Amino acid sequence: MSDVTTPQAAAPTRYIPSHIAGDAATLTPLQRELIGRASELGPHFAERAERFDREASFPFENYADLRAAGLLGICVPREYGGLGADFATYVMVAAEIGRWCGATALTFNMHVSSCMWSGFIADALEMSEAERAEHARIRALHYRRIVEGGQVYAQPFSEGGAAAAGAAPFGTIARKVDGGYLISGKKIFASLAGAADSYGVLCTLERPGQEGRGTRRDSLYLAVPAGAPGLEVYGDWDPLGMRGTVSRNLAFKDVFVPEEARLMPEGLYHQAATRFPHMFATLSPTYMGIAQAAYDFTVQYLRAEVPGMPPVKRRMYPTKQIAVAEMRVKLEATRALFLQNARDARVDPDKDTRMRLYAAHYTIMESANDLCRLAIRTCGGQSMLKSLPLERLYRDSRCGSLMLPWTAELCLDRLGRECLYEGGERDEQIE
């Protein structure tokens, strides 16, 4: 066997991590530019990540950087002063942020979702002309707060019951009153709790004669300002991973919001959830970034290029080469599905596209954790010391497939059913 270790004899002597999109040449100029902005902020995020993780505190400094870079308005349409990023552009930027700080990327997703759902997703759905005009008026107020005021929106959705899995109406109720709505209920795991300027709350609109009840069609998406009377942030926050998300609980006791709080017209959220399923697939880009970070760390570690570590190389052992090759195979397979999914997002995707979406979401969430596991096993004992980022990546990566509405279990559940049943089929119809 030749002792030539790489095909490129004149290659640089330090490892150069891959572009998050694999081949940057395939990107649009806007995609290249925005991913580039995130990469420039990245090293600062990485430097601060250990502190936010140790303290379980919110990454305010990172948000100041995102604000200064104009990235808070990434998915605000251009006509409202934003950067007008589409789904594919956003998920690649989110993955690049996740590569440096998972908690920042995950919370950034909650903020950006408020712009995507009210922005290009709402635009793709059916509305009357009057509804569309009213939605344009209202979203302009929210987008101005984000683009000019630098405000941040959270997205409390989970309640601890079946609603966040899409299996029941939200238990948080919005009652129509003069000039707006009164909200009552509670949310758990509200990332950015105590840090957001507004909370984009999913509730059920109470119809006349249906006290405290409603159907999933009555879901309503309302922005509640952080200082609204009757809103309380409560509970401890000391979790395994994603500690910088500060995902505490929220209680709403007759919280009044004006009609301008509607981030989507009444009835539109249900249409979005049934017709634009990619809206739920924006949590996984964070974990694509973590997967890339775990791989990058492993290569740097084995090449003795991790700052602060003794210059002891371990790359010459065949076991390490095989392990890193397995990691690369998993990383490339994950990235391929991630990129395909980024391109697939559209209203009314066909069945194959929807199944690919579940497969992609599942694969990214599970591979991120598996790559971190392989990274620790391959690098060894010293690599899991708290002075290095790998053990945090490992803990953060564990959180992805727990997140509703599409936990790893629920992705398999949906996928398995759709693999074996065509629309409307029941068992008794199968011979």
Ligand SMILES: Cc1cc2nc3c(=O)[nH]c(=O)nc-3n(C[C@H](O)[C@H](O)[C@H](O)COP(=O)(O)OP(=O)(O)OC[C@H]3O[C@@H](n4cnc5c(N)ncnc54)[C@H](O)[C@@H]3O)c2cc1C
């Ligand atoms: C770091 C972090 C940040 C988060 N941030 C947010 C946020 O900003 N906003 C937000 O709304 N939520 C957020 N969440 C919450 C998250 O999306 C889930 O709602 C939460 O993790 C669910 O926890 P649970 O134990 O209550 O799940 P449960 O509802 O008790 O479910 C437990 C498991 O049972 C399975 N299951 C649930 N329902 C069904 C069903 N109908 N059929 C079959 N199986 C089912 C699922 O696989 C699930 O993993 C966050 C979670 C984490 C870990």
